[in-house]
Amino acid sequence: MTSIDDLPIRDDLRGTSPYGAPQLDVAVRLNTNENSYPVPDDVVDAIGKAVQAELHDLNRYPDRDAIALRAELASYLGHGLTTANVWAANGSNEVQQQLLQAFGGPGRSALGFGPSYSMHPLLAQGTGTRWIGALRDPDFGLDPGRAVAEIEKHDPDLVFVCSPNNPTGTALDPAVIDAVLASARGMVIVDEAYTEFARPGTPSALTLLPGHPRLVVSRTMSKAFGFAGGRLGYLAADPAVVDAVQLVRLPYHLSAITQAAARAAVVHRDSLLTTVEAIKEQRDRIVATLRARGVRVADSDANFVLFRAGDDQRAAWQAFLDRGVLIRDVGLTGWLRVTAGTESETSAFLSAAEEILS
Numbered sequence: 566m567t568s569i570d571d572l573p574i575r576d577d578l579r580g581t582s583p584y585g586a587p588q589l590d591v592a593v594r595l596n597t598n599e600n601s602y603p604v605p606d607d608v609v610d611a612i613g614k615a616v617q618a619e620l621h622d623l624n625r626y627p628d629r630d631a632i633a634l635r636a637e638l639a640s641y642l643g644h645g646l647t648t649a650n651v652w653a654a655n656g657s658n659e660v661q662q663q664l665l666q667a668f669g670g671p672g673r674s675a676l677g678f679g680p681s682y683s684m685h686p687l688l689a690q691g692t693g694t695r696w697i698g699a700l701r702d703p704d705f706g707l708d709p710g711r712a713v714a715e716i717e718k719h720d721p722d723l724v725f726v727c728s729p730n731n732p733t734g735t736a737l738d739p740a741v742i743d744a745v746l747a748s749a750r751g752m753v754i755v756d757e758a759y760t761e762f763a764r765p766g767t768p769s770a771l772t773l774l775p776g777h778p779r780l781v782v783s784r785t786m787s788k789a790f791g792f793a794g795g796r797l798g799y800l801a802a803d804p805a806v807v808d809a810v811q812l813v814r815l816p817y818h819l820s821a822i823t824q825a826a827a828r829a830a831v832v833h834r835d836s837l838l839t840t841v842e843a844i845k846e847q848r849d850r851i852v853a854t855l856r857a858r859g860v861r862v863a864d865s866d867a868n869f870v871l872f873r874a875g876d877d878q879r880a881a882w883q884a885f886l887d888r889g890v891l892i893r894d895v896g897l898t899g900w901l902r903v904t905a906g907t908e909s910e911t912s913a914f915l916s917a918a919e920e921i922l923s
């Protein structure tokens with residue numbers, strides 16, 4: 566049988582593995598930080614009509630610039646942002662890949678602070694960008710002085726900062742981003758995939774956009790909007806950044822169906838985003854219940870919780886799975902991550918936790 570190694574593949578891809586959370590058929594799936602609530606009926610109807618309206622025209626390419634969708638996303642973001650400030654792609658993974666294609670690449674470097682989203686280094690590698698793995702503080706925060714020291718030491722072309730951070734849930738004060746912006750020569754990408762779940766008092770880095778043309782705020786509809794299957798991510802930045810990513814994007818990268826469905830979803834955002842409060846409640850319930858049992862838990866501003874699972878997190882992960890609860894081993898020794906789902910999913914997780922985490 567032919568293996569990858571028999572092929573003339575790039576040397577830097579040899580021996581690497583694809584990103585992949587297990588997609589197992591179990592009753593309670595709390596491993597990929599999806600929104601557990603199905604799309605509500607009124608939004609299903611609206612998306613159905615919007616997609617239907619496109620079908621006769623599928624012989625034509627879609628709007629290459631996705632203007633109507635970007636306008637709707639800009640109106641959702643507020644902060645005086647317009648269509649020119651917003652760019653969209655098939656998930657924020659693709660947005661970030663385009664940023665690396667435009668601003669990274671061979672001979673260039675990107676720096677991030679781990680533990681953080683594991684796709685950042687993979688996207689860097691895929692685009693031939695050298696990845697520099699700096700570290701967060703022991704409490705998973707990011708001290709501005711340390712962040713600045715790492716940036717001054719490595720002088721990267723891009724800096725990735727995730728807030729609220731996956732997998733720890735930690736939100737950063739915009740003052741940290743401000744310090745990073747002041748010291749970085751290159752682009753600063755703030756991945757705010759989970760920002761809608763942040764507790765009050767943590768403003769988005771969107772507030773820093775005026776006067777910072779090297780700042781990019783990356784967002785997604787996969788989490789709070791419950792639109793992971795629709796694949797729609799977007800960024801907000803100076804219009805020059807939007808011009809830059811257009812140099813590398815594939816023409817017609819967003820299908821007419823994606824654009825129509827996502828636009829209908831954003832128009833009906835009030836209906837979709839009603840689940841956010843319920844999810845935050847379950848997140849806070851997980852934190853409080855585990856802490857009451859003496860389990861160490863990281864503060865969370867996201868729709869998931871990172872908790873101590875003993876010294877052997879792999880065995881604990883399996884023990885949860887054996888009880889029909891799929892959570893995530895993010896490769897952080899002693900820790901596991903669980904997504905806050907519906908009330909009954911959370912109850913199933915907490916019952917299993919009671920047995921497993923003593």
Ligand code: PMP
Binds near residue numbers: 657658682730796
């Ligand atoms: N950023 C972070 C921090 C994430 O956790 C995720 C999803 N796991 C993404 C980006 C990518 O999401 P999507 O491509 O679905 O927008």
